[in-house]
Amino acid sequence: MQEVDFIWLNGKMVPWKEATTHFLTHSLHYGTAVFEGIRFYKTDKGPAIFRLGDHVKRLFESAKIVGMKNLPFTEEQVFDAIKLVVKENKLESGYIRPLFYYGYGKMGMDTIGAKIDLGIAAWPWGAYHGFEGVQNGISMKISSIVRHSKNSPFVHSKVSGSYYKSTFAKMDALDSGFDEAIMLDANGIVAECTGENLFLVKEGKLVTPGEKEILVGITRDSIMQLAKDEGIEVVESVIEKEQLNSADECFITGTAAEIVPVGSIEGKTLGSGKPGSITSKLQKAYSDLVHGKNEKRIKWLDFV
Ligand SMILES: Cc1ncc(COP(=O)(O)O)c(C=O)c1O
Incomplete structure (x- = not known):
């Protein structure tokens, strides 16, 4: 630090x-x-x-x-x-x-x-998943640590105590040789990562879990709006664990992580293993946005 x-x-x-x-x-x-x-x-x-x-x-x-x-x-x-x-x-x-x-x-x-x-x-804090991760994609483990249930008040709150689950899942992923963990809900449905939301690209559309069992990310919302600006359809939907590897592309979003492509899940390469075209387009759009190069969304920036 x-x-x-x-x-x-x-x-x-x-x-x-x-x-x-x-x-x-x-x-x-x-x-x-x-x-x-x-x-x-x-x-x-x-x-x-x-x-x-x-x-x-x-x-x-x-x-x-x-x-x-x-x-x-x-x-x-x-x-x-x-x-x-x-x-x-x-x-x-x-x-x-x-x-x-x-x-x-x-x-x-x-x-x-x-x-x-x-x-x-x-x-000052550089890329959370490192330059290499942002450029070439990261590897994901599907965690056995269950995300908070939608009935828990903590699911929509950044309360420090409940981050023990994230820390545990992250360390378990790292110890097993992966970069990050995908966490499922109590029914085995894809929820989110340890500090990021998750998106799949399927037939040109973005698919992401609905709001009930995730922390509703501000980066997630920004990406959904940028995607719409780019004419990319966004669908909020239940994602079964089995659907993950059949996606054309996958990426994760979060304030610390920003937009990070997923290269493989549980050791299986996704698509070409390199960031797909939609992921790369949204990474660029997000980078332009946060660096003040998107006039339409300039109100999202507070200049110091
Ligand atoms: C569990 C979890 N999900 C998703 C996110 C992404 O949220 P945001 O984009 O607002 O940083 C975070 C980070 O705050 C998080 O801790």
């Missing part, structure tokens, strides 16, 4: 190395924090944060879903603080991590009276 100058903690810019927390921080023990992952990019008009308003909205929505009440900052304050973190650290491009967490002073399962803290960090 590349260190920068400051982390924003409860309204103050704190030197990076001093932005620490007490051992008895509630969220450290019980996974009771909610967070976001946001990217910002270098453009001709300076750094631009991608869909900042939507990310801040989802952060507050996550807090609401898990019953985190009386947040000490408003959406507007968090929006402004995120811009300030990028500005004060003089960053051109990278990743932003805001996290609301129950701080020091309360232990036990209930959170009554627990103090809520907010931290916001930003740092």
Whole structure:
């Protein structure tokens, strides 16, 4: 991780190395924090944060879903603080991590009276799946770790505790020699990856799991809208595990990962094994978009 100058903690810019927390921080023990992952990019008009308003909205929505009440900052304050973190650290491009967490002073399962803290960090972060993955595609394992059920409140919330499933599935994939994991729901239907949504290309159309059992990704939504702009039909549908290998192309989407082609699933090569034409077209459209080269969607960028 590349260190920068400051982390924003409860309204103050704190030197990076001093932005620490007490051992008895509630969220450290019980996974009771909610967070976001946001990217910002270098453009001709300076750094631009991608869909900042939507990310801040989802952060507050996550807090609401898990019953985190009386947040000490408003959406507007968090929006402004995120811009300030990028500005004060003089960053051109990278990743932003805001996290609301129950701080020091309360232990036990209930959170009554627990103090809520907010931290916001930003740092330079290159391709999550590496340059090689983005160019040539990654290998996927179908995980035995079941994604959250649609009846779980956590499915639509970025609550830290529930990311243990993602961490476990990711490590299991890496330990087995794969790059990433595809997670199924309790009925064996394709849900999503450890930190990404999944798309198949079948006969020129995009097919992606519906919203019920996935974290509804902001990148997913962006790709769906870009696909429509390009005249590519998008279908939200149940995807059986068996359908994965008969797809013409497959790619995954997420803020950290961006758009990454899938080269093989469980060792079976998909198509030619190289990124397909629709995947490559959407990768380029997404790159243009986030770098300020799509006038139609310029409102998705907040310039710092
Ligand atoms: C489980 C999961 N699915 C999908 C995504 C993709 O969401 P987004 O595109 O909003 O980053 C993420 C990342 O936040 C995630 O953690």
